[in-house]
Amino acid sequence: MYIPKQFEIKDEKIIIDFIEKYSFATLFSQHNGEPYATHLPLLLHKDENVLYGHFARPNVQWKDIENQKVLVVFQGPHCYISPSWYETDKAVPTWNYVSIHIYGRVELIEDGHAIYDSLHDLVTKYESPDSSYKLDNVDRSFIDGMSKGIVAFKINITKIEAKAKLSQNHPVERQELVIKNLEKSSDQDNRHIAALMRKNL
Template identity: 40%
Template sequence: MYIPKHFKVTDFDEIQGFIQENSFGTLVTTKQGTPIATHLPLALHKQGDEFYINGHMAYGNPQWRTFGVENENVLVIFQGPHAYISSSWYKDENVPTWNYQAVHVYGTASIMSEQELEEDLRLLLKKYEHHRENAVVWENLSSQTKKQIKGIVGFKIKVQEIQAANKLSQNRNEEDYHNIVTKLYEEKGINSEQMAKVMNEKLKKDK
């Protein structure tokens, strides 16, 4: 991913937090030179000294059969808020642009054992169900429901490289930056509001 120096993120704790909050990612592999992509809930875990992206997909999805076949590397993309930035919001004339947050993770994928998959599903349910009144947890599922695990394939991707970008108008002066945040809130679209919040949080963090 091309990342100008103004927008490059190197703080691993920040990247981990971003993936945790934006965990519905895109897994990209190739089959006979053609890219294949699947959109999936994913999670970043540490095992010993290594980090892994864990997930699962339907057994009928042919993408899992590409793991380790044509090439060793796979790509996982996580995306956060994004919004159009009008150059009319700048003090001086310039061109419009687009603000965004994105993380690219490169690594090698392998298939989980059934035991590993069960543990991963247990953690996934805990993450997304713990705050719910009638939480769905693995331990309480019927044996009949648990048998549906046969219809999915678990996988883990050993992380080899991470590239992260926060393009949040860091290259603009303070006056432009504040005006961009104000104008984004005035847009009233969900993407614009989310980007304004991210830019506000960055401003507070940098002070």
């Protein structure tokens, strides 16, 4: 990913928090010599330096993905920045956004206990704390049967690239103008970018 120096995120905690918040990712690999992508939730286990996930078994991407070097993209908030917000008309439109790219090698998981643990972690992450649904309460034979319809995997991380393009290449006064206009918006992404820009000032 092209990352000008002023847009690079170096703080590991910020990167981890971002991956956990925007964990519905896009996984890119090669299948039959062509680019192939799947959109799916991935869980980061930082202590292992690994991402866990699973494919639906009919999704052919898994069939030749093992040991491939793959790219995972975690896309966060993004929004259009209008030059009409600036103090000058000598400007062009742009886009502000946050994105994390992770590279790694895929290893398929066949161990039933490891697959269950991965699914359990996924459900625990996304179910609200007061939810009545608990994977542990579901009949294990039913879970085992459903698990035959998926292919679990882990991605051993080799490289992380993190970028936050938040108008850092503009003067502070102009950044303030952008923030004020984004804060007027009802769009959630616009307001989130504004909040991130305020933290960055």
